[in-house]
Amino acid sequence: MSRLIDSIIQTLPAERLARRPSLVAVHAFFTVVRSWRLGLAMTLTDDAIYHGGVHRPVRHMGEMETRPLAELVTWTASDQPIERSVGMAALNSALPLAGLPFREGNALDLTARLGAGRQVVVVGHFPHLETVRAAARQLHILEKRPQPGDLPAEAAPQVVPEADVITMTGVTCLNDTVEGLLALKRPGAICIMLGPTVPISPVLFEAGVDVIGGAWVDDERVALPMMAQGATARVLRGLRNVLTARDPRLLEGLPVIVPPPEIAS
Known part of the structure; x- marks a missing residue:
């Protein structure tokens, strides 16, 4: 662990x-x-x-x-x-959600906004990165299963320390790579962690994460059958994408959202 x-x-x-x-x-x-x-x-x-x-x-x-x-x-x-x-x-x-300030939004959209004109590294090959690529001065994608144009995950020590914005998949919490990646983050860089796997916990802020882009299930009747029948994150419905930040100013302009009582505590 x-x-x-x-x-x-x-x-x-x-x-x-x-x-x-x-x-x-x-x-x-x-x-x-x-x-x-x-x-x-x-x-x-x-x-x-x-x-x-x-x-x-x-x-x-x-x-x-x-x-x-x-x-x-x-x-x-x-x-x-x-x-x-x-x-x-x-x-x-x-993990309880009560007491955390949430904004509704997509972590990749936030990556494009915060990464405009800056050096961006994305850990994990996500769909629809065109907006991030168009906004960033330079975009590197690190991937354990590299696709054309990606860098292998082993290239992290070469590109992460130079990044202004690092957006990483929550799967890094599953495969024991998160701590090594956070150790490469330079002072002043912004780290965003995203996906349903991400633990929504303030402990991540203490470890160097600046924005948690997680999700909660707000409609089990939709989400459970879809997952049982092979849904990927790209098509899964019944989730609410939410953001919470160590510095709330990073999320200014996004709508406030409060978790329903039945899942908040």
């Missing part, structure tokens, strides 16, 4: 972690755990993204709902990729 993820887990009181989930489901692209709210994480199935080297069966298959969150969140340190995904989804399901 990374020290960062362990620090996030340590913020949760024992009574919160005593709850047992009402749903644990591993789908093609998303892993889902429902406890205090519906928590999501990318399903790790590609050795290029995370290679734990362990191919044993997942523990407690068919009975994960009998295990307390306190046990499931420790799976964020598992070498078994599916267990690791379950652990992150369990953690996300337990």
Whole structure:
């Protein structure tokens, strides 16, 4: 388990972690755990993204709902990729949202706005980066599965320290690369972390993240069947993309949004 993820887990009181989930489901692209709210994480199935080297069966298959969150969140340190995904989804399901100032918005749109005329690095190959590319002075994309025009993930030490804006996928929390990337960030640079996998926790701000671009599920009736039938993040509906920042001035002009009471606490 990374020290960062362990620090996030340590913020949760024992009574919160005593709850047992009402749903644990591993789908093609998303892993889902429902406890205090519906928590999501990318399903790790590609050795290029995370290679734990362990191919044993997942523990407690068919009975994960009998295990307390306190046990499931420790799976964020598992070498078994599916267990690791379950652990992150369990953690996300337990994190309270109440008290955090949220704005509604898309983290890639924010990247384009904050990166206008500046050096931008995006960790992870996202769709629809044309707006970011058009706004930035220079854009580098780091990817563990490089596509034409991308740089391999191993090039991070060459480009991240020069960046004014670094936007990274929340999957970096799953594959233990987040701390190494944050260590490369130069003083004054802005770091945005995005995606449903991102733990929405102020601990990320203490670690050097400036903006969390996360999501919560606001319509399970839409989102759950879509995930069960192979939806990717690009097409998944029933999510609300939200932003929260260490410095609220970074989000000025975006509409304020408050999480519904049933998922806030």
